[in-house]
Amino acid sequence: MNLIGLYNYWIVVTLMMIGFYVVIAHENLIKKLVGLSIFQTSVFFFYISTGKIHGATAPILDPKYDLYSNPLPHVLILTAIVVGIATTALGLALVVRIQESYGSIEEYEIQSQDTQDQMESQLEAYGFRKKHDLSIQNLDE
């Protein structure tokens, strides 16, 4: 069995699963973004390790060498890295705006505020008046 190759791919799967776990199980939005970037980088390994050839050199043409690694995965992953940083930047801007609107970046607190706003607007539609003023500043402690 090809042990070093299998070790490579198994580590890639481990990293992917750690990143996946951080995205779905942790509740802080910034931690989720870090987990997403771990996931992305592990996928980049997978592509680059399929392109490697034993005894070859980097794909820069040189008269001294005659065996080169495959340049096609390198090009795809170059694009993928840059797209990843673009989405991370946009995600961080959204997190900053969420923090200013809701007062926190923990997922359950945001969801409970949303549910509360929804219930309040439904009660108002039925004609009930609010007992006291529930605002964002009072809610975040």
Place this chain on the structure above:
Amino acid sequence: MIELLLDILSWVLLLSGSFFCLTGGIGLMRFPEFFSRIHAASLTDTLGASLILMGLMLQAGITITLAKLIMILILSLIAGTTASHAMAKAALKSGMCPLDQVDRSQQPEIKAYKDKS
């Protein structure tokens, strides 16, 4: 003959550089507080990186790679030491004071930072 000598010299430099980096890592784990750790890490890392780069310069011969390695050496000396200076300054600013037998928390500079934080 001269190639053999250069080879042995570059091996000696590379091995001693790695020894210094290793001891820097051990010191980083074993020292009790922040300022002694920074002292260990920055000193040994700068020396270790410089020795490794000098060993690589002897392997490169007189090519363009030698000029690039010299530039990397100068950059790592300047940037590495400035970074550890910035870290120590930042730690002082946030009120940490060095663990010492002398009680330094009454010294005027550290007292000013501690009162501000």
Place this chain on the structure above:
Amino acid sequence: METLIDIVLLSFLVLTALAVAKMHDLFAVVMLSGIYSLLSASLFLDLDAVDVAFTEASVGAGISTLLFLASLKLVGRYEKRTRYRPMLALGVVLATGTLLIYGTLDMPHFGSPDTPVHQHVAPRYLNDSMAEIGVPNVVTSVLASYRGYDTLGETLVIFTAGIGVTSLLRVSRRTKREEQQRVPADMQQQIILRVVAKWMLPLIMVFALYVQFHGDYGPGGGFQAGVIFAAGVILYTMLYGLSTTQKVFPRKMLELFAALGVLLYGGVGITCLLLGGNFLDYNVLRHDPVHGQHLGILLVELGVGITVASVMIMIFFKFTWRTVKHKYFVK
């Protein structure tokens, strides 16, 4: 020897990822993710991917860590502990992982030259690139010429991210009037840092230009050069204040240059159409196809570098103005 480096680096990577999952101090998590990017850049170098290693080191360990730290100043530093044990998530993760590992048992041998990846298009690129395009770095020739349309889309993605961050994080003129002092008061005494940054800034910019134009002969190209240029400007901003840097790079100029890079790229394509070839077919740009390819790749990489540099600087400025707004107006 390469195998040993491979094994050691991969194990370090897994340990770093586990530490990221366990820690609750977000500052430490962001620093660990920077270390993760640097380790993965070394691993890419070990797998013969020099361009990718360059990009991952500059983008992942540089700009990404910086943006996370800037947003960490605006949200809190600590993560609250979860109230429940996520058993369902753990079960899903373990099931997916087992299926994926079962799938990898069938993969072709690592490092052998006759896997399906190396069969169809890659030998043609490696064999014909020197004759058709004449550029030694095959990754640059594939990126800018053979697959140039994808790179146009990628440049547009960066431009869109810049527009998105600009529209989300607007700062009013009232806030900018508050920040009129030349330098933040804390930084005025940091003489060592300011002098060293002033020395290093022209060298960083010359290095960015070197990487931009040397991308044909070694690792490099537009993306890496744009990110290095932006990193130099950000270093200057951190030590000399936002108002000082905005005198050199005002907001309108950054927005103009971001659009100018994309316009240059698309303009090269339209020029090829007008001169009689296909869209982004550089053969018709000069009297000789190989010279036309050289000119086309040069202009296209220049457009990419300009857009990436302006968008990265713009995004950093938006985050930093938001911290100023928080300092004065948000209690």
